[in-house]
Amino acid sequence: MLSFVYNGLPARVIFGSGTIADLPSEVDRLGLSRVLVLSAPAQEADARGICDRLGKLSAGLYPHATMHTPVSRTDDALAVVRDRNIDGFVAIGGGSTTGLSKALAYRTDLPQIIIPTTYAGSEMTPILGETHEGQKHTKSSTRILPEVVIYDVDLTMTLPASVSGTSGMNAMAHAVEAMYAKDRNPVISLIATDAVKTLALALPRVIDNPLDKDARADALYGAWLSGICLGSVGMALHHKLCHVLGGLFDLPHADTHAVILPHVLAYNAPAVPDAIERLKDALRTTDPAAALFDLADRLGAKTSLAEIAGSMSLDDLEQAAQVASQNQYWNPRTIEIESIRSLLQNAWTGNLRT
Ligand code: NAD
Structure with missing residues (x-):
């Protein structure tokens, strides 16, 4: 009930x-x-x-x-x-x-x-x-x-296309994680679904023509909806990983969200069938993780950690996996250091395994 x-x-x-x-x-x-x-x-x-x-x-x-x-x-x-x-x-x-x-x-x-x-x-x-x-x-x-x-x-209107794409994926991440939040509720699930739909349609239009005011308005509206999600329910593995990578290696915030999101969704998918059904509908796809990977690519975002790593190296993934597995926090699928290490490895190379 x-x-x-x-x-x-x-x-x-x-x-x-x-x-x-x-x-x-x-x-x-x-x-x-x-x-x-x-x-x-x-x-x-x-x-x-x-x-x-x-x-x-x-x-x-x-x-x-x-x-x-x-x-x-x-x-x-x-x-x-x-x-x-x-x-x-x-x-x-x-x-x-x-x-x-x-x-x-x-x-x-x-x-x-x-x-x-x-x-x-x-x-x-x-x-x-x-x-x-x-x-x-x-x-x-x-x-x-x-x-x-x-x-x-x-x-x-002056937000450069490159920042618009990654920032839009940052917004998308709030809505996606809200769909499987432990404390989700029907109102936030509705808002999250509309946010995903709105952003997925608006962001490619913004990239194609950054001066398209209607597309900009839709993207901003989607971002507002996503912000409501972020402020209302708890986030999980995706936000934790981005937080860890930003904190440890000073990776750029929005670019990190754009790279990590499809990998976390692919990891969590078996544990969140309801959210996956919502996402299939919102993104008009049979494979939401792959659709988000393709969307990030379509928006001109980098799709691998290696491309945004700065001074971070492949060897640092071990430390990131360790820190992200410490201080257990809620996630719909169990978090183990080995599986997080392998998720990060895939994100490093931009190789999505769904
Ligand atoms: P940002 O605020 O650093 O902006 C990115 C760049 O875009 C900046 O150089 C900025 O001057 C420029 N810019 C912004 N708007 C512009 C416009 N309209 N035209 C031209 N240039 C413009 O980046 P961000 O991704 O918006 O924010 C990242 C920060 O926000 C991180 O520190 C992150 O931790 C934090 N954040 C916090 C929360 C929260 O709920 N606490 C949520 C999301 C992000």
């Missing part, structure tokens, strides 16, 4: 084209008058535009967000927050900028408005991953969950 727990997350979401125009009224609605605008260095010009739009509601800019949310950078930003008597944050950018905003909100309990410009989905979760002395630590708290998210498709 059906039995579940459903936790809805309390975020206000504004979605569309030109929605950035709502920002001043959203700042006002939260009762803020001295917000700090956050961005990565590459998006400083967009962030300046937001400061201009906010006028006297803005107390300036901090354009130094960086990947994996290092605590040292957060401490640096925190000094600015105190110095300028900041009462809230506006973050424009991808998961890295959202990460900085969450880290600041966690420490100050100040409200956040996030304007996502990638498909990472972090804006919809109460989870913060931050790095300190080479280790990535994860925290979960209601203080971390942003109060308002403004999705403006216009601000995603």
Whole structure:
């Protein structure tokens, strides 16, 4: 018999084209008058535009967000927050900028408005991953969950096709793992199914024509749905492996998701027949793991770890398998070091065994 727990997350979401125009009224609605605008260095010009739009509601800019949310950078930003008597944050950018905003909100309990410009989905979760002395630590708290998210498709039009593809596969991974989450429920399963369907149709259109606004809107919508999944139910082996590889070897976040996802799905498939049926339907395929591998390839993502390894070498797979098998966490199929080692070996060469 059906039995579940459903936790809805309390975020206000504004979605569309030109929605950035709502920002001043959203700042006002939260009762803020001295917000700090956050961005990565590459998006400083967009962030300046937001400061201009906010006028006297803005107390300036901090354009130094960086990947994996290092605590040292957060401490640096925190000094600015105190110095300028900041009462809230506006973050424009991808998961890295959202990460900085969450880290600041966690420490100050100040409200956040996030304007996502990638498909990472972090804006919809109460989870913060931050790095300190080479280790990535994860925290979960209601203080971390942003109060308002403004999705403006216009601000995603400049996302390069190569980043759009991998970032889209990052979103896809949230929805796929939600389908077999231990704490899944009917609402999240519906959302996950629609997310997979929407992303699979939209992302190839974005790659073919990055200026196709309808395709961009669909991809952003799919990313929002995936973000809801990520924030609502527990993730499993795929997210653990990407976390381990990112933490140990500093592999690029979205590219790692794109490489690993088909391999984890092929590994988990025998243990999750219901999810596989949903995925067959959503991806219109008889073999979802192979379909995801082909999709990543179609989107121009690298399909082997070897291609994105940087300073990581084949020998390092042993350490990755060991760390990923420690501190047992829930996964629908048992995790053994040998099977994880072999999964990683296949991912290293880009050889999918379904
Ligand atoms: P990112 O934020 O680092 O962005 C990638 C690059 O794209 C950056 O150089 C950025 O400036 C650029 N960029 C972003 N939007 C652009 C646009 N519209 N036009 C042009 N350039 C643009 O990468 P990401 O993949 O979005 O985020 C990765 C980070 O997010 C990782 O640190 C990851 O751990 C974190 N994350 C956290 C969660 C969570 O729930 N806590 C979820 C997903 C990702």
